[in-house]
Amino acid sequence: MTDEERNEMVVTPWEVRGKVDYERLIREFGTQPLTDDLLRKLSKHTGKLHLQLQRGLFFSHRDLDIVLDQYEKGTKFVLYTGRGPSGPVHIGHLVPWIFTKHLQEKFDTRLYFQMTDDEKFVVDDELSLKETARYGYENALDLIALGFEPEKTFIIYDVRDIDLLYDIALEVAKRITYSTAKATFGFQDDTNLGWIFWPSIQAVPCFIHKKLTGENVPALIPAAIDQDPYWRITRDIAQKLGYYKPAQIHCRFLPGLGIGGKMSASEPETSIFTIDKPEVVKKKIWNAFTGGRPSKAEQKKMGADPDICTVYQYFVYLFEEDDQKLAEREKRCRSGEVMCGECKIELAERVNRFLAEHQRKRENAKKIVEKFHIKR
Amino acid sequence: MTDEERNEMVVTPWEVRGKVDYERLIREFGTQPLTDDLLRKLSKHTGKLHLQLQRGLFFSHRDLDIVLDQYEKGTKFVLYTGRGPSGPVHIGHLVPWIFTKHLQEKFDTRLYFQMTDDEKFVVDDELSLKETARYGYENALDLIALGFEPEKTFIIYDVRDIDLLYDIALEVAKRITYSTAKATFGFQDDTNLGWIFWPSIQAVPCFIHKKLTGENVPALIPAAIDQDPYWRITRDIAQKLGYYKPAQIHCRFLPGLGIGGKMSASEPETSIFTIDKPEVVKKKIWNAFTGGRPSKAEQKKMGADPDICTVYQYFVYLFEEDDQKLAEREKRCRSGEVMCGECKIELAERVNRFLAEHQRKRENAKKIVEKFHIKR
Numbered sequence: 135m136t137d138e139e140r141n142e143m144v145v146t147p148w149e150v151r152g153k154v155d156y157e158r159l160i161r162e163f164g165t166q167p168l169t170d171d172l173l174r175k176l177s178k179h180t181g182k183l184h185l186q187l188q189r190g191l192f193f194s195h196r197d198l199d200i201v202l203d204q205y206e207k208g209t210k211f212v213l214y215t216g217r218g219p220s221g222p223v224h225i226g227h228l229v230p231w232i233f234t235k236h237l238q239e240k241f242d243t244r245l246y247f248q249m250t251d252d253e254k255f256v257v258d259d260e261l262s263l264k265e266t267a268r269y270g271y272e273n274a275l276d277l278i279a280l281g282f283e284p285e286k287t288f289i290i291y292d293v294r295d296i297d298l299l300y301d302i303a304l305e306v307a308k309r310i311t312y313s314t315a316k317a318t319f320g321f322q323d324d325t326n327l328g329w330i331f332w333p334s335i336q337a338v339p340c341f342i343h344k345k346l347t348g349e350n351v352p353a354l355i356p357a358a359i360d361q362d363p364y365w366r367i368t369r370d371i372a373q374k375l376g377y378y379k380p381a382q383i384h385c386r387f388l389p390g391l392g393i394g395g396k397m398s399a400s401e402p403e404t405s406i407f408t409i410d411k412p413e414v415v416k417k418k419i420w421n422a423f424t425g426g427r428p429s430k431a432e433q434k435k436m437g438a439d440p441d442i443c444t445v446y447q448y449f450v451y452l453f454e455e456d457d458q459k460l461a462e463r464e465k466r467c468r469s470g471e472v473m474c475g476e477c478k479i480e481l482a483e484r485v486n487r488f489l490a491e492h493q494r495k496r497e498n499a500k501k502i503v504e505k506f507h508i509k510r
Numbered sequence: 511m512t513d514e515e516r517n518e519m520v521v522t523p524w525e526v527r528g529k530v531d532y533e534r535l536i537r538e539f540g541t542q543p544l545t546d547d548l549l550r551k552l553s554k555h556t557g558k559l560h561l562q563l564q565r566g567l568f569f570s571h572r573d574l575d576i577v578l579d580q581y582e583k584g585t586k587f588v589l590y591t592g593r594g595p596s597g598p599v600h601i602g603h604l605v606p607w608i609f610t611k612h613l614q615e616k617f618d619t620r621l622y623f624q625m626t627d628d629e630k631f632v633v634d635d636e637l638s639l640k641e642t643a644r645y646g647y648e649n650a651l652d653l654i655a656l657g658f659e660p661e662k663t664f665i666i667y668d669v670r671d672i673d674l675l676y677d678i679a680l681e682v683a684k685r686i687t688y689s690t691a692k693a694t695f696g697f698q699d700d701t702n703l704g705w706i707f708w709p710s711i712q713a714v715p716c717f718i719h720k721k722l723t724g725e726n727v728p729a730l731i732p733a734a735i736d737q738d739p740y741w742r743i744t745r746d747i748a749q750k751l752g753y754y755k756p757a758q759i760h761c762r763f764l765p766g767l768g769i770g771g772k773m774s775a776s777e778p779e780t781s782i783f784t785i786d787k788p789e790v791v792k793k794k795i796w797n798a799f800t801g802g803r804p805s806k807a808e809q810k811k812m813g814a815d816p817d818i819c820t821v822y823q824y825f826v827y828l829f830e831e832d833d834q835k836l837a838e839r840e841k842r843c844r845s846g847e848v849m850c851g852e853c854k855i856e857l858a859e860r861v862n863r864f865l866a867e868h869q870r871k872r873e874n875a876k877k878i879v880e881k882f883h884i885k886r
Contacts, residue, residue, distance in 0.1 A: 310703045311701065
């Protein structure tokens with residue numbers, strides 16, 4: 135791969151690489167920016183805006199305005215997000231889940247969480263169904279550790295819950311041609327039949343609430359923007375099937391600790407897994423890519439660049455809720471008052487404090503994981 | 511459609527038209543003819559050959575010889591056949607089922623019968639899942655009416671039993687590319703995603719016995735030859751998944767009562783449904799296409815042609831077991847001794863006698879239909 139190819143922006147449900155231009159994604163995907171007006175409308179229901187909205191992690195949407203309008207007129211909605219269980223969860227995965235939990239609390243609504251063990255199996259040559267099922271269980275522990283309420287949170291494990299999904303998936307599949315799927319997902323002649331069918335399964339949680347409860351309400355999907363193609367085709371057929379179009383609120387990718395790209399489990403050295411031990415976390419953060427200068431002297435003189443610093447990003451999106459303290463950190467960085475090592479040590483401490491608590495709750499989740507199963 | 515196009519042979523799982531050349535199908539599909547040697551080998555286990563073998567209704571196979579060899583060495587097999595529940599069952603459908611029951615009795619083996627309510631839904635624009643499920647139930651009554659034993663006969667209703675099928679279907683789907691499916695089934699850009707995935711579901715009953723019992727044995731599939739493409743791709747991947755290749759024994763299409771083509775529920779005037787009333791049967795057979803002459807005088811003089819007569823075919827394959835009487839009927843037809851009206855009246859009587867009994871058993875099947883469900 136040439137440098138040019140490496141830097142070229144590629145954002146699909148299966149691959150994110152290059153420098154991501156979020157403005158361009160809004161244009162190319164045809165989504166809407168999250169405007170201040172819309173955020174104000176949202177805050178009427180949530181009170182103070184969630185950190186991830188304040189800091190612009192969520193930046194784009196489809197029909198969020200319509201969902202809020204309808205909510206104000208008395209039509210509730212459900213939340214839907216998910217996870218492809220192909221490995222352990224890293225803290226980048228937790229980010230939209232934390233925001234989802236905020237929405238669930240503020241709007242007192244159900245969450246359907248899809249664990250796509252079937253997708254990861256058909257997409258990844260190396261993974262067996264046994265492995266994706268095991269990761270499904272492990273990943274569910276991380277979700278539950280965030281404090282979701284079992285009464286309102288329904289984890290759909292595709293393979294084990296297929297009896298609930300299949301009829302709706304068939305209704306969807308019947309209305310999507312190969313030509314549409316090919317154009318949307320880039321399927322090719324060597325794509326396997328499971329992969330081709332799978333978008334029909336990903337559509338189901340948008341609609342399953344009606345089957346389970348009799349109540350027809352829209353789904354609002356907080357997720358990274360690479361998943362948007364799924365919802366585009368789902369939106370095209372929703373009304374033909376008698377459902378609302380699913381609405382979305384899109385987040386950016388939390389960067390890994392290396393140069394560029396999102397945090398990805400396939401690059402373990404630059405990803406902080408929720409089960410990492412403190413020493414491992416310290417080491418990974420110590421090796422993180424920052425905006426620092428080659429020498430201490432230079433940095434003191436010229437300052438560093440937080441805009442490209444992965445360590446700073448983690449303070450922004452997860453580990454520094456205090457705006458003033460964040461602004462001070464930025465100022466001290468740019469002025470050369472603080473060296474990168476100091477920030478790294480502080481971040482590692484906060485991450486490890488968070489993970490100690492998370493790991494305790496994660497252990498506890500093993501006792502209640504079945505409460506999140508969908509009852510027959 | 512021109513006459514030439516109408517007469518052109520087309521044999522796919524979704525369409526059979528034109529004059530079917532069975533020798534050519536054996537060559538083009540790459541199957542083996544059922545030789546006298548092989549029939550003798552079979553009769554070592556079954557005793558007297560079944561009528562449908564004697565009369566050549568079953569004419570082709572894949573690996574039947576291997577299955578029999580293994581059987582003789584102590585490896586059993588299971589039977590698998592099925593039905594696309596898109597309408598009521600006609601007597602053409604019963605033909606291979608009757609033969610399947612014969613095999614089940616002689617080899618004392620399990621039958622997996624797939625009711626493909628999902629396929630008929632994705633393939634037919636007009637059908638709802640509710641309708642294909644209802645036909646699935648109705649068609650199962652016809653199967654059960656033939657006297658299959660519930661202890662050894664397992665009806666798989668795809669939608670209701672998807673929890674048992676999905677993991678195996680995914681294993682299959684992962685190993686079939688779009689390119690292979692396109693070449694095998696003629697999928698096109700406007701084919702829907704459900705239809706494209708479906709061959710993976712049709713493969714599952716070849717392999718499900720191992721999941722249900724732990725025992726790995728081959729499946730032998732008695733079915734009309736138009737279903738062969740499914741087994742071709744299933745055979746290609748069976749061993750990769752640790753199963754035997756499914757073996758097949760192929761039958762011809764029972765003709766409808768009109769000119770050319772197989773009996774088809776989409777042409778109700780030329781199909782005898784199992785729930786038809788006696789007067790309806792009489793009328794349909796009275797209007798049947800025969801090999802008769804335009805006038806009585808001509809027929810007396812020149813005789814008629816049983817080779818193209820639909821009425822005669824029904825005597826051959828279902829309603830005249832006595833070879834000598836069949837030979838007499840043929841002779842009297844060719845010599846002009848018998849008029850078509852006489853044969854029609856006799857056939858209608860036999861069909862109605864058969865249907866009266868079938869309908870009684872079919873009514874009774876309603877009480878035991880659940881015994882044929884797969885237990886969890």
